[in-house]
Amino acid sequence: MYARQLEVTDFRSWEHARLELEPGISVFIGANGQGKTNLLEALGYLSTLSSHRVASNAPLVRQGAARAVVRAAVVHAGRELTLELEITPGRPNRARINRSPVPRLRDVVGVLRTVLFAPEDLALVRGDPAQRRRFLDELLVLRVPRLAGVHADYDKVLRQRVALLKSAGASRRSSGTADLRTLDVWDGHLARHGAELLGARLDLVVELAPYVDAAYRAVAPESAAAHLEYRSSLGDAVQSGVHETGKADVEALEVAMLAELGRVRGAELERGVCLVGPHRDDLELGLGQLPAKGYASHGESWSFALALRLASYQLLRSGGAEPVLLLDDVFAELDTYRRARLAEVAKAAEQAVITAAVPEDVPAQLQGARFGVHNGEVRRV
Numbered sequence: 001m002y003a004r005q006l007e008v009t010d011f012r013s014w015e016h017a018r019l020e021l022e023p024g025i026s027v028f029i030g031a032n033g034q035g036k037t038n039l040l041e042a043l044g045y046l047s048t049l050s051s052h053r054v055a056s057n058a059p060l061v062r063q064g065a066a067r068a069v070v071r072a073a074v075v076h077a078g079r080e081l082t083l084e085l086e087i088t089p090g091r092p093n094r095a096r097i098n099r100s101p102v103p104r105l106r107d108v109v110g111v112l113r114t115v116l117f118a119p120e121d122l123a124l125v126r127g128d129p130a131q132r133r134r135f136l137d138e139l140l141v142l143r144v145p146r147l148a149g150v151h152a153d154y155d156k157v158l159r160q161r162v163a164l165l166k167s168a169g170a171s172r173r174s175s176g177t178a179d180l181r182t183l184d185v186w187d188g189h190l191a192r193h194g195a196e197l198l199g200a201r202l203d204l205v206v207e208l209a210p211y212v213d214a215a216y217r218a219v220a221p222e223s224a225a226a227h228l229e230y231r232s233s234l235g236d237a238v239q240s241g242v243h244e245t246g247k248a249d250v251e252a253l254e255v256a257m258l259a260e261l262g263r264v265r266g267a268e269l270e271r272g273v274c275l276v277g278p279h280r281d282d283l284e285l286g287l288g289q290l291p292a293k294g295y296a297s298h299g300e301s302w303s304f305a306l307a308l309r310l311a312s313y314q315l316l317r318s319g320g321a322e323p324v325l326l327l328d329d330v331f332a333e334l335d336t337y338r339r340a341r342l343a344e345v346a347k348a349a350e351q352a353v354i355t356a357a358v359p360e361d362v363p364a365q366l367q368g369a370r371f372g373v374h375n376g377e378v379r380r381v
Helices: 036-048 119-126 129-143 147-175 181-219 235-241 250-263 265-271 298-318 336-348
Strands: 002-011 014-020 024-029 068-076 079-087 094-097 114-117 226-231 282-287 324-328 351-356 369-374 377-380
Touching: 002 036, 002 351, 014 036, 024 036, 036 068, 036 079, 036 114, 036 129, 036 324, 036 351, 114 298, 119 129, 119 298, 129 147, 129 181, 129 282, 129 298, 147 181, 147 265, 181 226, 181 235, 181 250, 181 298, 181 336, 235 250, 250 265, 282 298, 298 336, 324 336, 336 351
Parallel strands: 024 351, 024 369, 114 324, 324 351
Antiparallel strands: 002 014, 002 068, 068 079, 079 094, 226 282, 369 377
16 A cells, blocks of 8 residues: 555645655655644544644644645555545534545545654653553554444443533432433443444454564563553453453443443542543553553653554554555654664555655665655655
8 A cells, every 4th residue: 555646735834735656765854844744644644534743623724724635646456546635623524535525534544544653652651541542543443444433433422421420410419319311321322332442442452462562572672571451441340351262242341331330320420420431441551560651761662652653554564455654753763773673664665654854864774755845845856
């Protein structure tokens, strides 16, 4: 898989840019603030429908413009598709495939698969659990696009249930009673969608773990071994939803989640929050016997973040659709050994798109197309 062409209009700092890309290595070189990262962000957004830099769409639209458009021609297995996203702050995004509107925005997920490694990825190791949940869910959806619908349904039910908890809790505090029959119904919805999402995450972590171990040993052979452990809000009860084979049992997870919702309902009504579900979970990253967060050095944290991305790349690649590798100004952050290991992966990729502030930041073995980014222009050099 590779992107043959990228075109952006009113995206970030770009009024308009159109790039012809090719398989192999493409490097964008320019000083900070020239917009090179914005081009990688556009490719990543087409892939995941989210930015690795911001949580909302508003910053993606050039100041003074009403909307932004990102378009790419994607080649996979000899077939070319044109993917287009229209981003309008305050309104739902719109998408087209081969110029035809798609009924649901999430239908474009999986047309372009990317793995992006950027300085912001240190938050995977040092940040809060939301960063790691997002990492898992984006990888899940890239592998199985239908899970985007499961995630959207879960989020919708979660919002409705939290609203009901707050209103029911207020009624109980004011009158001493509350009608909880509607809440019972939403418990069932939350458990059904939550169990499917939880089961998919559990299976993903099992599959991803050996790739992370191998990637971390490759980039940090002198360090303690890296490992992953999924921490569920179900606590030890989550084990009832895992077969002896290690595969998740979604029906058993649904039963366990319903039981736990019943157990903590009083606390939920008091606090007006949902205390059970995948939105409360975490992916624990460990080095030897210690958690990476709070104990890993700066170099170990960088190595773990890199290992997570390299493992994602290898896992997606094992599924038969090699993703585009996006490397945003990361070589300057790595020592010589880690630069060389990452360069080996990039060199072997079907397509790798790289940004750097100066040519010297790019390892010499990464030969390919070079683009200069300066004063709102991109020129091949």
